[in-house]
Amino acid sequence: MAEAKHDFDLLEMPVEGVAAYWLSLKKLVGNKRNFKAIHEEAQHTSEEYIRYLLQIGFGNFSEDTIRTMAKVKAQTMQSAMERKFDCMRIAVLDVATAENPHRSIAKLYADFPQPPVPGDKAIKYAQELLKLMPDKYKGREHFFNVGYRIPEEKLIVALLFYVFYARHQGKDACQRLLPLISSAYFRDALSMVVDGFDVPFVRKWLKKHKEALLKDMEYKCAMSTELCVGIANRLDYDDLHTMARAYLPSGGGVQGV
Structure with missing residues (x-):
C-alpha cells in the first residue's frame, strides 16, 4: 500500500x-x-x-x-496560482451581484488559452451539484471545495456551483458551505459577501490580498x-x-x- x-x-x-x-x-x-x-x-x-x-x-x-x-x-506555479485566484475573485463578485452563470463562465475562461472543460459541460456539472443541495451533499463534500491545488476543471465547476447556488437561494445560503472550502482566500472573501460587505470593498480586498499572497x-x-x-x-x-x-x-x- x-x-x-x-x-x-x-x-x-x-x-x-x-x-x-x-x-x-x-x-x-x-x-x-x-x-x-x-x-x-x-x-x-x-x-x-x-x-x-x-x-x-x-x-x-x-x-x-x-x-x-x-x-x-x-x-x-505562481502563474497558475494567480489564474486560479482570479477565477475565485470572479466567482465571489458574481455571487455578490447574483450574476447570470452563463456570463460567469465567459469571464472565468477569459484567462485560459483553452477551456479546461467545455463551457456547456461545466454548466451541466454545476447544475448537478445544485441538485444535491440542501440535504443530499453528505459524503460528497469534496465536490464543493475550492482551493488553488484543485485541478482547474474541478475548480471551474465548483465556482460555477457557488454562482448558481447564490442566484437561486441568495448569497446568505453560502454560509453553510464555508467550512467545506479549503482556500482561505475564497472562504474569507465569500464570508465578507455573506456578511453584507459592499462589492467595491470586497473587490479591492481580493486584489490586494492576492498580491500579498503571491x-x-x-x-x-x-x-x-x-x-x-x-x-x-x-x-x-x-x-x-x-x-x-x-x-x-x-x-x-x-x-x-
Missing part, C-alpha cells in the same frame, strides 16, 4: 515554518555526503515546489542550473531554493540558520528550531 503524502502547503505555511522545515532537514542529514533521507523525503512530500527542489537539489545539477530550474518552476509565496520559494542549495553544499547549521533569517520579518524567529 502506498504511503500517505505529507501534508505541506507552501502558500499557507508562514515563512518561519518554511525555514524551520529546511533547518529540520539539515539536522536530519547533518554533514553527510549521503542524501538518502532527502530522496525519501521527496517521495513523501505533497507540496509541489518543495518536492521539485528535493528532486533536483541533491543530484548532479550545478548550483546555477538548480537556481535556474527552481526559478522557472516557481514562476510556472509576494509572500515568491519569498518562500526564493528562501527554499537557497536553503536547499546550502544543505546540498553541507553548509553548517548555524550558517544555514543565519541565511534563513535574511528572509524573516524583522525580529522574527524560526519556529520550533
Whole structure:
C-alpha cells in the first residue's frame, strides 16, 4: 500500500515554518555526503515546489542550473496560482451581484488559452451539484471545495456551483458551505459577501490580498531554493540558520528550531 503524502502547503505555511522545515532537514542529514533521507523525503512530500527542489537539489545539477530550474518552476506555479485566484475573485463578485452563470463562465475562461472543460459541460456539472443541495451533499463534500491545488476543471465547476447556488437561494445560503472550502482566500472573501460587505470593498480586498499572497509565496520559494542549495553544499547549521533569517520579518524567529 502506498504511503500517505505529507501534508505541506507552501502558500499557507508562514515563512518561519518554511525555514524551520529546511533547518529540520539539515539536522536530519547533518554533514553527510549521503542524501538518502532527502530522496525519501521527496517521495513523501505533497507540496509541489518543495518536492521539485528535493528532486533536483541533491543530484548532479550545478548550483546555477538548480537556481535556474527552481526559478522557472516557481514562476510556472505562481502563474497558475494567480489564474486560479482570479477565477475565485470572479466567482465571489458574481455571487455578490447574483450574476447570470452563463456570463460567469465567459469571464472565468477569459484567462485560459483553452477551456479546461467545455463551457456547456461545466454548466451541466454545476447544475448537478445544485441538485444535491440542501440535504443530499453528505459524503460528497469534496465536490464543493475550492482551493488553488484543485485541478482547474474541478475548480471551474465548483465556482460555477457557488454562482448558481447564490442566484437561486441568495448569497446568505453560502454560509453553510464555508467550512467545506479549503482556500482561505475564497472562504474569507465569500464570508465578507455573506456578511453584507459592499462589492467595491470586497473587490479591492481580493486584489490586494492576492498580491500579498503571491509576494509572500515568491519569498518562500526564493528562501527554499537557497536553503536547499546550502544543505546540498553541507553548509553548517548555524550558517544555514543565519541565511534563513535574511528572509524573516524583522525580529522574527524560526519556529520550533
